Amino acid sequence: MVGHSGNGNGGQFPRLVLTLEVRGSTPAYLSPIRRWVARAVAGLSERHTADVLLVADELARDAYLHRGGLEVIRIIRRRHPCSVRIEVECAGRRPAASDPSRAADDQPDLVVVGRTARAWGAGARTAWAEISCEDPPASPR
Numbered sequence: 001m002v003g004h005s006g007n008g009n010g011g012q013f014p015r016l017v018l019t020l021e022v023r024g025s026t027p028a029y030l031s032p033i034r035r036w037v038a039r040a041v042a043g044l045s046e047r048h049t050a051d052v053l054l055v056a057d058e059l060a061r062d063a064y065l066h067r068g069g070l071e072v073i074r075i076i077r078r079r080h081p082c083s084v085r086i087e088v089e090c091a092g093r094r095p096a097a098s099d100p101s102r103a104a105d106d107q108p109d110l111v112v113v114g115r116t117a118r119a120w121g122a123g124a125r126t127a128w129a130e131i132s133c134e135d136p137p138a139s140p141r
């Protein structure tokens with residue numbers, strides 16, 4: 001077993017990195033990408049999984065619609081504390097928009113990311129978000 005682990009069995013490792021390269025892909029890939037992410041986070045709690053899927057979907061969609069296409073999506077799982085970092089690399093360049101108030105104007109998709117992720121950011125050709133289950137986003141009570 002060298003390096004790669006695609007079986008979603010993150011429980012054995014303190015940190016597990018899974019990378020999907022989709023250069024040249026189209027938004028038609030959103031559905032298979034969603035399935036890949038679901039496998040990548042297999043074993044997480046239901047809520048944690050749902051949050052990761054939501055954020056990964058929005059980051060990927062934003063890359064296709066506003067950033068010239070998605071090239072790479074990376075899932076980084078950590079066990080203690082349980083958290084998932086999602087990173088995407090995009091084909092196109094655009095001004096950085098890591099400020100959620102700006103995102104509201106020019107990146108409506110990323111508003112969802114800001115609500116769900118503990119931390120997130122976006123650069124010219126990358127975007128990332130951290131989703132933990134010990135520190136869930138504030139929700140209406």
Ligand SMILES: [Zn+2]
Pocket residue numbers: 044045048082083132133134
């Ligand atoms: Zn978790």
